[in-house]
Amino acid sequence: MNSAEKLQLQILACKSRMGAIIGTFNAKSGHPGGSLSAADIYTYLYYKEMNVDPTNPKWADRDRFVLSKGHCCPSLYATLALKGYFDWDELTKLRHVGAMLQGHPDMKGTPGIDMSSGSLGQGVSAACGMALAGKMDNKSYRVYTLLGDGECEEGQVWEAAMFAAHKNLDNICFIVDCNGLQIDGTVEEIGGIEPLDEKFKAFGFNVIKVNGHDFDQLESAFENAKSTEGKPSVIIASTVKGKDVSFMENQVGWHGTAPNQEQYEIAMGELEAKLKELEALV
Helix, strand or coil: CCHHHHHHHHHHHHHHHHHHHHHHHHHCCCCHHHHHHHHHHHHHHHHHHCCCCCCCCCCCCCCEEEECCHHHCHHHHHHHHHHCCCCHHHHHHCCCCCCCCCCCCCCCCCCCCCCCCCCCCHHHHHHHHHHHHHHHCCCCCCEEEEEECHHHHCHHHHHHHHHHHHCCCCCEEEEEEECCEECCEEHHHHCCCCCHHHHHHHCCCEEEEEECCCHHHHHHHHHHHHHCCCCCEEEEEECCCCCCCCCCCCCHHHCCCCCCHHHHHHHHHHHHHHHHHHHCCC
16 A cells, blocks of 8 residues: 555544444443554454445445454444544443443444454454355355454354355454453463464364555455355454553553543553654655
8 A cells, every 4th residue: 555545544543442442431441452452453344344335334235344452442332433423522421321332342332333242252253254155145244353362261252263265255254363462461371372373274274374554565465365165264463452552552451441531641642642743644
């Protein structure tokens, strides 16, 4: 992609991270760490990769996205708001009683959410069902699902992977947000999922490894996935939990902790400075 296009994606991802901080601060709860690590992936999907229409969220031929690691929805909500699915101000009501944006994605109440999720491992299974339905109906849409690396400790993830390969679902793309941390510590200490690439290969997947914060690498990976026939693809994306907020980066405690007033101001100050720096390059 050209430099102007990449810069625009970087600006949008920065705004998505700001939205995640705004949401979790106002909710006084939520999951900022994994939301920040996934923001570039969400941005690439909705602004470059997926065929969607915010004015018609239920369009039958749209590409589908399932956030299997459903707790990391704050930056997804921000991405959807930037895309035009709903007003940005909804982020300030995250997790409030009666509000549109729940602590985990709700397909019944939130435009742009294709599947309710939250119980880890289940979202990816639903995504496989969507992909099989697309095949059965001779539809051209693609299905994307984002998992956490800690989520890959769930047995249901591997049942879904086995199913996807068995059914030759080349219209589905798994993305694993590998930030190395989960609620109780490092993924290596708790679950020992490596070698993740070899596991997916053994299950019959086309495996692509990238830096999940590099838009050029993401572009190449998704093009690879789209051109692969006869088998599902997985993009294993190396990321930084808490990305772009200095005191949150690579800190397990920010898996599910909301910033207080002082932390909010520091985080927003850092992100606003980054946004200003990016916008100065336009």
